[in-house]
Amino acid sequence: MPYGYIASMKARPGHRDEVIDILTGGADGLRTAGCHLYVVAAATTDDVTIWVSEVWESKQHHDDSLKLPEARAAIAQAMPLLTGEFFTQETEVRGGLTGQP
Amino acid sequence: MPYGYIASMKARPGHRDEVIDILTGGADGLRTAGCHLYVVAAATTDDVTIWVSEVWESKQHHDDSLKLPEARAAIAQAMPLLTGEFFTQETEVRGGLTGQP
Numbered sequence: 001m002p003y004g005y006i007a008s009m010k011a012r013p014g015h016r017d018e019v020i021d022i023l024t025g026g027a028d029g030l031r032t033a034g035c036h037l038y039v040v041a042a043a044t045t046d047d048v049t050i051w052v053s054e055v056w057e058s059k060q061h062h063d064d065s066l067k068l069p070e071a072r073a074a075i076a077q078a079m080p081l082l083t084g085e086f087f088t089q090e091t092e093v094r095g096g097l098t099g100q101p
Numbered sequence: 102m103p104y105g106y107i108a109s110m111k112a113r114p115g116h117r118d119e120v121i122d123i124l125t126g127g128a129d130g131l132r133t134a135g136c137h138l139y140v141v142a143a144a145t146t147d148d149v150t151i152w153v154s155e156v157w158e159s160k161q162h163h164d165d166s167l168k169l170p171e172a173r174a175a176i177a178q179a180m181p182l183l184t185g186e187f188f189t190q191e192t193e194v195r196g197g198l199t200g201q202p
Contacts, residue, residue: 041192
């Protein structure tokens with residue numbers, strides 16, 4: 001069953017768009033790393049919270065992707081713009097509707 | 102920009118799979134209602150929590166979908182199997198990678 005990962009993080013005030021640009025910048029490269037879905041979204045209830053929903057072939061694929069040079073560079077670039085408050089949840093994806101027809 | 106909706110809920114002990122079956126049962130019909138993505142997942146850290154990540158053409162499409170007879174029936178069927186603890190977050194989807202190539 002596919003591996004799911006849901007995370008939220010808070011940007012320092014005024015930096016959310018910048019963080020979102022970093023997070024979405026390398027999205028195209030994720031497919032070859034075993035990523036099925038990767039959605040980056042801004043909470044509508046405040047100006048700092050970012051939510052990321054991911055679906056991967058397996059937990060191993062997700063873990064391995066974090067070691068790629070481009071992922072490490074993106075994380076290093078984003079970290080100083082974040083408050084350090086993270087929420088993360090690992091899931092087992094059970095079904096639904098994915099992608100356009 | 103697409104509308105995102107992230108929710109989590111807790112099933113009564115022993116009923117998570119049943120709720121997930123209800124939630125995923127009508128997924129195919131959502132596309133025509135303006136749903137781009139709908140992922141139903143089980144938390145790996147307990148036996149009761151369910152996470153749902155959705156992307157819709159607009160908030161209006163999402164709101165309207167909840168009024169469809171099949172949605173109302175699914176909600177009525179699932180509600181008694183849930184504890185009533187919900188988390189929901191509305192988002193503005195900013196980008197990422199969606200669907201298979």
